[in-house]
Amino acid sequence: MLNAKKIEEIAKQVTDAIPPGLKTMASDFEDKTKTVLQRKLSQLDVVSREEFDVQTQVLIKTREKIAALETRLAALEAASAE
Numbered sequence: 753m754l755n756a757k758k759i760e761e762i763a764k765q766v767t768d769a770i771p772p773g774l775k776t777m778a779s780d781f782e783d784k785t786k787t788v789l790q791r792k793l794s795q796l797d798v799v800s801r802e803e804f805d806v807q808t809q810v811l812i813k814t815r816e817k818i819a820a821l822e823t824r825l826a827a828l829e830a831a832s833a834e
Contacts, residue, residue, distance in 0.1 A: 770778075799807070 767775075
């Protein structure tokens with residue numbers, strides 16, 4: 753099995769073997785691809801990871817409040833039934 757260090761060495765050897773002109777072309781392609789993807793993703797109706805995490809915390813707090821209110825309501829209903 754290959755360890756992480758060996759994989760890094762192989763990747764470095766492959767990268768070093770690529771001609772400089774091809775590296776530049778690959779870098780330009782990567783930059784343009786990132787730009788296009790960012791533009792297209794911004795057009796989609798998606799949320800950022802930060803916003804998702806914030807909403808997850810809001811949901812957790814809301815569920816806790818609902819559980820507390822359900823418990824309180826059950827106690828009030830029990831008290832009024834007596």
